[in-house]
Amino acid sequence: MLLNHIRNYYPLSEEAQATLYDCFEQVILNKNDYLLHEGKICRHLYFLEKGALRGYYILDGKEITHWFGFEQDFVTSFHSFITQAPAVENIQLLEGSILWAISKEKLSRLFNQYHEIERLVRIAYEKYYIRLEERFVNAQFKSATERYEGLLQTRPYILERIPLGHIASYLGISQETLSRIRSRL
Amino acid sequence: MLLNHIRNYYPLSEEAQATLYDCFEQVILNKNDYLLHEGKICRHLYFLEKGALRGYYILDGKEITHWFGFEQDFVTSFHSFITQAPAVENIQLLEGSILWAISKEKLSRLFNQYHEIERLVRIAYEKYYIRLEERFVNAQFKSATERYEGLLQTRPYILERIPLGHIASYLGISQETLSRIRSRL
DNA sequence: ATGCTCTTTTGACATTAGTCAAAAACAGGA
DNA sequence: TCCTGTTTTTGACTAATGTCAAAAGAGCAT
Numbered sequence: 160m161l162l163n164h165i166r167n168y169y170p171l172s173e174e175a176q177a178t179l180y181d182c183f184e185q186v187i188l189n190k191n192d193y194l195l196h197e198g199k200i201c202r203h204l205y206f207l208e209k210g211a212l213r214g215y216y217i218l219d220g221k222e223i224t225h226w227f228g229f230e231q232d233f234v235t236s237f238h239s240f241i242t243q244a245p246a247v248e249n250i251q252l253l254e255g256s257i258l259w260a261i262s263k264e265k266l267s268r269l270f271n272q273y274h275e276i277e278r279l280v281r282i283a284y285e286k287y288y289i290r291l292e293e294r295f296v297n298a299q300f301k302s303a304t305e306r307y308e309g310l311l312q313t314r315p316y317i318l319e320r321i322p323l324g325h326i327a328s329y330l331g332i333s334q335e336t337l338s339r340i341r342s343r344l
Numbered sequence: 345m346l347l348n349h350i351r352n353y354y355p356l357s358e359e360a361q362a363t364l365y366d367c368f369e370q371v372i373l374n375k376n377d378y379l380l381h382e383g384k385i386c387r388h389l390y391f392l393e394k395g396a397l398r399g400y401y402i403l404d405g406k407e408i409t410h411w412f413g414f415e416q417d418f419v420t421s422f423h424s425f426i427t428q429a430p431a432v433e434n435i436q437l438l439e440g441s442i443l444w445a446i447s448k449e450k451l452s453r454l455f456n457q458y459h460e461i462e463r464l465v466r467i468a469y470e471k472y473y474i475r476l477e478e479r480f481v482n483a484q485f486k487s488a489t490e491r492y493e494g495l496l497q498t499r500p501y502i503l504e505r506i507p508l509g510h511i512a513s514y515l516g517i518s519q520e521t522l523s524r525i526r527s528r529l
Numbered sequence: 530a531t532g533c534t535c536t537t538t539t540g541a542c543a544t545t546a547g548t549c550a551a552a553a554a555c556a557g558g559a
Numbered sequence: 560t561c562c563t564g565t566t567t568t569t570g571a572c573t574a575a576t577g578t579c580a581a582a583a584g585a586g587c588a589t
Contacts, residue, residue: 223485238477241470274459281462284469285426291476292423299483299516300408303546323567331484333547338568488576508537518577523538 160208161259164231175273182269183259194234194250194258201239201246203260207232210256211320215328216248224328227253227317233283253321303332307340345393346444349416360458367454368444379419379435379443386424386431388445392417395441396505400513401433409513412438412502418468438506488517492525 162180165171171179183206188194194212195201207228214236215224225248228234239246240263270277297306307330310317318326327337347365350356356364368391373379379397380386392413399421400409410433413419424431425448455462482491492515495502503511512522 218485225481225484237470238474241474270463274462277459277463277466278455281466281469284466284473285422288469288473288476289423289426291473291480295476295480295483296410298480299410300403322565334567335548335569336546339546342568507535519537520539520578521576524576527538 161206164206169279171273171275171279175275178272179269179276182261182265184261186258186260187256188252188258189255190252192252194252195236195239195246195248197247197249198245199239200243201236202243202264203262204233204235204240204266206259206261207234208257208259210258211253212250212256213253213321213325213329214248214250215325222328224325227321227325227329229316229320237287253325298331303330303336304340304343306330306332307337308344346391349391354464356458356460356464360460363457364454364461367446367450369446371443371445372441373437373443374440375437377437379437380421380424380431380433382432382434383430384424385428386421387428388447389418389420389425389451390446391444392419393442393444395443396438397435397441398438398506398510398514399433399435400510407513409510412506412510412514414501414505422472438510483516488515488521489525489528491515491517492522493529 161183162176165176165179169176186205188210194205197216207230209230212228212234213224214226214228214234215222217223234250236246236248236250238244238248243263266280270280297309301309310326310330323337324334327334330337332340346368347361350361350364354361371390373395379390382401392415394415397413397419398409399411399413399419400407402408419435421431421433421435423429423433428448451465455465482494486494495511495515508522509519512519515522517525
């Protein structure tokens with residue numbers, strides 16, 4: 160699954176593909192388990208083979224879910240993973256999941272070994288950056304209703320798999336407001 | 345200036361530094377000139393030696409300024425530069441400025457030539473990503489007043505150089521609201 | 530100083546979204 | 560089926576922010 164994903168989406172030589180694949184280790188976790196707790200340093204990047212999870216942090220005593228991960232996503236606490244500083248967020252499983260983990264050290268070694276793997280990650284960052292830019296624009300300049308409609312169009316499956324409370328906080332609105340938006344449509 | 349900046353902030357071999365530097369060309373523009381118009385493809389990355397500019401797009405007939413660039417920033421329309429699709433945003437000079445431009449083709453050639461330059465850009469993306477993540481969290485989960493106070497603390501110079509209307513839209517609030525927040529503090 | 534333009538502030542009112550509390554709907558286990 | 564805990568919806572009220580219009584202030588050329 161992971162190997163297929165790499166093969167299909169990333170233009171790597173056979174050798175680099177195999178070496179990359181060998182660096183991942185399988186992790187299996189249950190619903191409500193934590194992949195990362197606030198305050199810990201996130202030392203791994205994960206590929207999510209099956210399942211769902213969320214990143215959230217606490218603001219004014221409330222949980223703010225700021226991203227979800229699903230099948231075929233690479234996930235981590237980017238801030239902590241990049242800086243190796245303690246995480247401000249928690250990563251929690253929303254469903255029982257199968258993941259594949261690679262440590263930051265292994266990844267760095269791969270960068271030295273294969274220019275093409277570092278390129279791949281550079282390009283992956285470009286894509287992540289663009290997506291985050293879109294979300295940023297949505298967050299700051301679109302109304303709650305528009306954000307909800309956008310989510311409906313681009314990732315409707317989220318609405319079926321995730322409790323409304325998490326989705327409301329992901330959209331940056333209260334659960335009551337989300338409920339009212341839905342009843343209006 | 346550009347060369348110094350590269351020397352000071354990026355760990356490159358002398359050879360790579362020199363080659364990189366040679367790929368930039370100076371651009372001088374006046375206040376209110378445009379570096380990029382909506383609909384055009386952005387083919388260059390710029391280093392801003394002196395001056396100030398903003399990226400904005402039109403939403404519901406209004407200009408939305410979503411970023412500013414100042415001295416020593418690398419700027420471009422990231423979305424268009426990365427995807428080579430027509431830009432949705434405009435980049436406009438807020439002051440007469442001195443810039444240095446490098447084309448996407450030249451940069452790609454440098455990536456092939458020097459692994460270390462591609463690494464540098466990969467790392468730069470990590471930094472940009474983290475900053476954008478912070479702005480995103482601010483936009484979605486902080487109040488207008490908190491966003492203004494944050495700007496005051498982290499980049500007070502913006503407030504002296506940029507008209508309030510642009511700043512309000514950068515903060516995602518109306519100019520009137522910004523004016524009222526300021527009078528309260 | 531005068532007039533012109535652009536920027537910033539103020540006022541009155543409308544709209545959006547948040548909060549708190551309670552009711553309704555749903556889901557899973559005994 | 561009934562109970563229990565969780566999720567979702569509804570109601571009443573409040574707070575934050577937006578909109579439109581007008582006034583005040585600043586900068587600059589004449």
